[in-house]
Amino acid sequence: MRADAARNLEAVLTTGARMLADDPSSSIGAIAAEAGVDRRTVYRRFASREELLAAIYDSRLAAVEDVVRAARFTETTVPVALHRYVEGIIEVNRRWPVELTRMRAEPSIQDRRSRLSTEVDAFLQRATHEGFLREDIPAGWASRLLIQLLHLASKEDMEAPRAADLLVETFLDGIGAR
Template sequence: MRADAARNLTAVLQAGAQLLAEDPGASMAAIAAAAGVDRTTVHRRFASREALLSAVFQAKLDSAEQVLDEARLTEAPVPVALHRYLEGIIPVSRQWPVDTRRMMQKDPEADIRRQEQSARLDAFVRRTIDEGYLRAGTDAAWARAVLDGLVDAAAHKFPAMDPPQAADVVAGTFLSGLGAT
């Protein structure tokens, strides 16, 4: 793919993610305008609004997969892995603010990917409990919901906070709020 075509595709996907997060009914024309490209550019690449939405979700899943891989959730010490995950996922959440649960009803393959990623994070949360970083007896599902809520808050309610600082705040809140002692 030519460099300008790749830039246009990235701009369309990112504009689509932003606009569709704000208004799930955003038109292809509005997305094209926000991306700074002609409407025909968008239609040439995506046959339908659903195809564009699917591509946005795939881009978000790709980005999240990379974060999970780089965090080394099963190998790195828990605090290190947690911080790596947070430093990566907060920018991903900001860049791709669309709710992937919307797409899962229409795209079973994307749903499988999302479930696999979620299972990796669930296993990491269980590891934080097993290794004593969270209080014994902490419900793993509750801890995961708290972690997800903290990530969402850092990403969207405090957008001016840079990712390393946001990761520090979220990790400190997660480990101290649910910490062993």
């Protein structure tokens, strides 16, 4: 793909994610205009609004997969891996703010999301076994709490590294082992 075509595609996808997060009924024409490309350019790439939505969701999910790989859950100390993961997810949530609920029903999407959840849950179990998290909290509590803290941190008006510092400190002090 040519460099300008790649830039245009990236602009359409990230603009679409942002606009659809603000207004789920945003049209392809409005997204194209905001991205600075012609509507026909978008329609040459995506035959329908549903194809555009699927591409946005796929891009978001690929970014999350990259963050999970970069966190190195099994090779890195728990606090460092947690910080890498949190900072990366905050950046993903800000770049790809749309959460397309109807895309979750797609079998390939479900499989990818399930693998990611399994990796995060295994990491949180490791954190518990290594004494970073309390053992007396209900099953799944740490995971659900982390998701909520990530959503909150993603909306804060602070740089991602600082938001990650605050989130990790809050998470480990709040349910961290004493």
